[in-house]
Amino acid sequence: MSDLFATPTAQTVFSLLILCVLIAIGIWLVSRFRGGADEDREPASEVLSNFEEMLREGDISPAEFRTIEAVVGDKLNSEAKDS
Structure with missing residues (x-):
């Protein structure tokens, strides 16, 4: 061997x-x-809801929220097309 x-x-x-x-x-x-x-x-809609709450509490600025919303909005659109 x-x-x-x-x-x-x-x-x-x-x-x-x-x-x-x-x-x-x-x-x-x-x-x-x-x-x-x-x-x-998490689904994109839930992520966006979390950032909306952060905007209401003053943790992020409206400009930051708009930037995040643009990115997450694209993911929302792609999730809507997939389902």
């Missing part, structure tokens, strides 16, 4: 096999964590 891994070809094949397994595990982990991140996002 030790003679099998003594050749450079066998060592290369074994190393590539280990590398492929590690890459597959990495892809699985990344997809698992990335998929959960999409579920945690």
